[in-house]
Amino acid sequence: MPVGAKILAIESSCDETACAVVEGLQVRASVVATQVAIHAVYGGVVPELASRHHLTAAVPVLRAAIDEAGLQLHELDGLAVTQGPGLVGALLVGVQLAQGLALATGLPLHGIHHMEGHLLSPFLGDREVVAREFVPHLALSVSGGHSELVLVEGLGRYEVLG
Numbered sequence: 001m002p003v004g005a006k007i008l009a010i011e012s013s014c015d016e017t018a019c020a021v022v023e024g025l026q027v028r029a030s031v032v033a034t035q036v037a038i039h040a041v042y043g044g045v046v047p048e049l050a051s052r053h054h055l056t057a058a059v060p061v062l063r064a065a066i067d068e069a070g071l072q073l074h075e076l077d078g079l080a081v082t083q084g085p086g087l088v089g090a091l092l093v094g095v096q097l098a099q100g101l102a103l104a105t106g107l108p109l110h111g112i113h114h115m116e117g118h119l120l121s122p123f124l125g126d127r128e129v130v131a132r133e134f135v136p137h138l139a140l141s142v143s144g145g146h147s148e149l150v151l152v153e154g155l156g157r158y159e160v161l162g
Contacts, residue, residue, distance in 0.1 A: 001077060001078055001108075002077065003024065004023060004024040005023070005024070005077035005078055006021065006022075006023045006028075006069075006071065006075060006076050006077050006078075007021070007022050007023075007076065007077065007078050007079065007080050008020075008021055008065065008066070008073075008076050008078075008079050008080070008101075009021075009022060009079075009080040009081070009112070010058075010062070010079070010080070010081045010082070010094045010097055010098050011081075011082045011094065011114075011117075012054045012058065012082065012086075012090050012091060012093050012094030012097075013082045013084070013085070013086025013087065013090060013091055013094075013114045014045060014050060014086055014087055014090055015034070015035040015036070015038075015039055015045045015050045015053075015090070016032050016033065016034050016035060017032070017035075017053070017054050017057040017058055017061050017093075017094075018030070018031065018032040018033070018061065019031055019061045019062045019065035019066075020065060021065055021066065021068070021069035021071060021076075022124065024131075025123065025124055025125055025131035026124070026125050026126065026131060027124050027125065027126040028068070028069040028070075028071075028126075029064075029065045029066070029067075029068035029069035030065065030068075030126075031061050031064040031065040031068060032061070033053075033057035033060070033061050035049070035050060035053050045087070047087045047088075047089055047090065048089065050087055050089070050090045051087070051090050051092070051093060054090055054093035054094065055093055058094065058097050059097075073101070073105055073107075074105070076105070076107055077107070077108075078107050078108045078109070078110060079098050079101055079102055079105075079107050079108070079109045079110070080098075080109070080111075080112050081094050081095055081097075081098035081109065081110075081111060081112065082094055082111075082112055082113075082114050082117065083095060083111035083113065083114075084113065084114060085113075085114055085146050086114055095111075114143070115141055115143065115146055115148060115150075116158070118139075118141045118143055119139050119141060119150060119152050119158065120134075120152075120155070134154070134155075136151075136152060136153045136154065137152050138150070138151055138152070138161075139151075139152050148160055148162070149161045149162040
């Protein structure tokens with residue numbers, strides 16, 4: 001991808017459907033459809049319900065993110081999608097949406113490891129926060145069943161400590 005590429009990112013690894021448009025290191029749009037109220041009555045996420053909610057939320061969330069960014073699909077440089085870890089049915093919805101978009105638009109598609117996204121997202125900026133230069137760091141990522149303590153030395157260079 002070129003520096004400053006405009007990427008549409010799709011996230012559906014658990015109980016929230018999310019799409020963001022990132023240009024370089026700046027988040028131009030971020031839209032999330034939460035399922036907190038749906039699962040609250042069960043005391044935790046019900047995988048089948050999560051998958052079904054993603055099916056109904058995915059396209060409206062995607063459209064809202066594109067609109068918020070002020071772009072058209074043909075103005076994007078690429079697509080990204082969470083490929084795992086996560087709930088299989090939930091991930092499948094996002095991956096299939098991304099693959100369909102890639103096929104329809106000819107845009108390149110990149111699968112993203114859910115936990116790697118958590119490790120690197122603090123360096124992104126938006127309308128209110130300036131993007132920060134990457135520095136090696138120790139990260140505590142608490143995300144459902146994938147909580148980790150990780151030494152982050154650079155892109156793709158991680159050591160899981162616990």
